[in-house]
Structure formats: C-alpha cells, structure tokens
Amino acid sequence: MAATDKALTGLRQMIASGALGPGAKFPPEPELCDHLGVSRSSLREAVRSLAALGVIESRHGSGTYVSALDPAEIISRFSLSVELIPLEGVLQLMEVRRILESHATAAAAARQDPDLADQLGEILDQLEATTDAADIQKLDAAFHGAICTAGGNPTVTALTGVIRGRGGHYRIFEPGEDFEAIKQTSDRGHRAILAAITNRDPAAAATAASAHIAQTELWLRALRPDPQVALPD
Amino acid sequence: MAATDKALTGLRQMIASGALGPGAKFPPEPELCDHLGVSRSSLREAVRSLAALGVIESRHGSGTYVSALDPAEIISRFSLSVELIPLEGVLQLMEVRRILESHATAAAAARQDPDLADQLGEILDQLEATTDAADIQKLDAAFHGAICTAGGNPTVTALTGVIRGRGGHYRIFEPGEDFEAIKQTSDRGHRAILAAITNRDPAAAATAASAHIAQTELWLRALRPDPQVALPD
DNA sequence: TGACCGTAAGTGGTCTGAGGACTTAGGGTT
DNA sequence: AACCCTAAGTCCTCAGACCACTTACGGTCA
Secondary structure (H helix, E strand, O other), X not given: OOXXXXXXXXXXXXXXXXXXXXXXXXXXXXXXXXXXXXXXXXXXXXXXXXXXXXXXXXXXXXXXXXXXXXXXXXXXXXXXXXXXXXXXXXXXXXXXXXXXXXXXXXXXXXXXXXXXXXXHHHHHHHHHHOOOHHHHHHHHHXXXXXXXXXXXXXXXXXXXXXXXXXXXXXXXXXXXXXXXXXXXXXHHHHHHHHHHHHOOOHHHHXXXXXXXXXXXXXXXXXXXXXXXOOOOO | OOHHHHHHHHXXXXXXXXXXXXXXXXXXXXXXXXXXXXXHHHHHHHHHHHHHOOOEEEEOOOEEEEOOOOHHHHHHOOHHHHOOOXXXXXXXXXXXXXXXXXXXXXXHHHHOOHHHHHHHHHHHHHHHHOOOHHHHHHHHHHHHHHHHHHHOOHHHHHHHHHHHHHHHOOOOOOOOOOHHHHHHHHHHHHHHHHHHHHOOOHHHHXXXXXXXXXXXXXXXXXXXXXXXXXXXO
C-alpha cells in the first residue's frame, strides 16, 4: 500500500477503533511517523486529507486533534466541493434541498415555536425592503436557516445550507429586465411559507416551501444553456 | 495567508473561474508552485485536500486533473468521514435518509419501470433465504439502491447510499436472541415496499419506505447507551 | 499574596533537494 | 500491422533544516 494511504488508513483506524474519541489529541508528528512507518511528508498529506473532510483538526503550535465528529460540521465542509459543481449538478442537489427543506418547514410549523413567526416576519420585512443582491442572499439564507433550525435536525439545516449557498452563487437577483417580477414572486413565496407556519399548518408549510424552492429551480434551469447537439459529419 | 491556504485558494479559483473544466489537466507541480508562489510540499498538501473532497484527482506518472465534478461522486467521498461519526450523529443522518429515500421510493413507484419489480423480487428472494450478516447487508443495499436509482436522482442515490453504509456498520443482524424477530420484521418491510411499487402506488411506497427505515432507526436507538449523568460531589 | 510578563520547551508549518515509481508516447523490430 | 522497448514526463516518497505559533512554567513587580 502507498505511504500516504497507509497513514490515512492508520489514522482513521485510530478513530474508528475508539482509541481516540471526539476532541482527543494525536501524538506529535514524529511519533506518529514512527508508529505508522511513513515519512513526515506522507503523514502530513494524510492529515490534510482528513482535515479537509472535517474529521481531524491541526492547530499550529498546539497539536493535532480529532474533531467533534458532529455531522452538521462535517457536512459544512462539503461547501468547499459543492461550490465548484457545475449548474447541471446543482439542479440535482436542489431537488435534495427541496425534499429536505419542505420536510423541515413542515416540522417547524408543527412545533409551534411562539418566537419563530415574529423572527421570520422581521427578516421578511427587511428582505422586502432591499434590492441589493448581497443583502437578498443573506436575508434569504437567514429566513430558510431559521426555519430549518426550528425543524429540529441540525444535519438537515447544514445540508440545505450548503446547497442553498451553492445556488446563491448564480445571481438570480442581478438587476435585469425580469428583476422586479422575480423578486415579487420570491417575496410572495416567503410570505406563503410564513403564513403556513403562523397557522400551524404543516401540510401547507411543506407545500409552500416545496413550491418556493421549485420556483428557484426553474429560474436556475433558465440559466442553463441548451445541450449541445452532436453534429453529423 | 498561510502557504497551503494560498495554494488551496489558487487551485479552487482555477476551477471556479472556468479556466479548468471537468477532466482538465493541471500544469506540472513545479509550474504550479511557481505560479502560486508556494513550495512543493505546501502545494501537495493543498492538492491532497481537494483530492479528499473529490474535486481533483492525482494520477501517478500521468498528472493532476480536475474531477468530473459530478455531485454523486463527490457525495460518495463523504463515506470516509461519515463512517467515523458516532451513533448519536448517525441518528440525525438516518432521518435524512428516511426523508430522501421515502421520496425516491415514491418516485420509483410512479415511474412504473416494468423490470424493476422483477429485479427487486429476485433480490428479496435471496435476502429472505440467507442469515449471513454480510449477505444481508449487501442484499439490503442492492434492494434500496435499485429503488433509489429508479427514482431518477443519482445524487439522492449516492447520499442515501453513504448513510446506509454507515448504519450497516452497526451489526443489527448479528446472531442473538432477537435475530429472528428482527429479520422477519425487516423482510416484511421490504415486501411491503415492493408491493407498493408493484401496485404503482407512490403514496403507499413512501409510507412503506418511511416505516421501514424508521424501524431501523429504532433498532439503532436501542443500541445507544443512556446518556451519562454528571454525578454530584 | 496576587497578577503580570518573559522565557523556554513543545508542536505544527514551510522550504529545499534528492531519488524512486509509474504512465505515456514514440520509434524500432519482428 | 502488431508488438516491444526505450525515454521523457510526472507524481510519490523520503530526509533534514529552519520558522512560527502555542503553552506552561517560573520569576518579577505591585
């Protein structure tokens, strides 16, 4: 087995076996090199791999530690790769977001958190008052994020957040001829979701969230160029 | 900015800017070092990070390439980290699987693929005939995987597959006093899903899949030790 | 006695140079 | 035309040295 792979397997094994739990500190690099039988360069490349995946953390001057191994944190690391996925793949991810977020929105409506509706109302007031693309994206994330958090599953919140962040890179809300129509449709969608939550109607909340996100998917599809047709000779 | 981070940012920028699309080849390491202004060690650590995330691929003797940037492949890389998540976090992930897979199962039922039911029936025949834990896990994955594939969204298939793989590490089907009861319940759940697909009843399929996975979650919860209570002095 | 600060040990971060291992393409041979 | 061999190109691994940061200890001063 290659040196880096050997180090990678060894490090993962130390965690999987339970020898090192969340937050535990690894031995110093020279000691690990000796234990795993690889050079320092190979060990460091293996450490970098696991750090990229959110499994371990290196702290300069302090040591190398097992991360909290919290699924939400690990999923957040995916934004580094998801942000590079082309539009075609983003559409598949948006369907995942639609399914999960409509579920989380229904759960939020069912929970009847008395503060949630007020909080969401304030966000929407600000959102409807601005036309700045960056502000829109930030407030939209705050709105959907608060709902997902209320839904009760942090992993769902993290996953939808990553996907939403990717979709947001396509500036749907750039000033253009359709800007006002798109903005109004979006604002109405948000109000419909809030109304369902206020009415404590999970089914309506799921439908409203699904419709709202599906609308975003349609806008994204409109950005997609038609598939190139292979020309005959 | 730290050297490795500088290299990481530079590499991602080369992809995000569109300068290098899926499958494109990076310049040789010495050239990249010069271009990014870092040493070879730092560059290699950055490359390893992105390789761990499924964004780029290094081929020994050939070169370094941008990956296909396919969301399903990128999500598959998650298994390296998901497999290390403790039981508590797995339960959150199982809810994600339940939501996505019940949706995919409904979609598979709606699609009315004539070959699917036969294929699933053969898998279940084998599954019901074996008591080997490894075979059970393999056939269970084949059953649910085929359904998700029929659902039409490869990203959903990849995501549910990663989570299912993690859950499978907890050997629910180890020989024990409850083995037969658990196995029978599981088999019945599979048959109910197949029946809904055969009947082309999406709603029943979603319900059956949700119930089946929820049952698995209950078995996993039973493995969870009670939270440790902090003892007073 | 307490708080503050400087110092030294411990640890990860970066650079450089060298040689090995693998892939690939091209030319020569059969 | 098919096969094999060679050589160039590229990534992989190792080793050693030095730098940067964190931490804890012990001394100093109020």
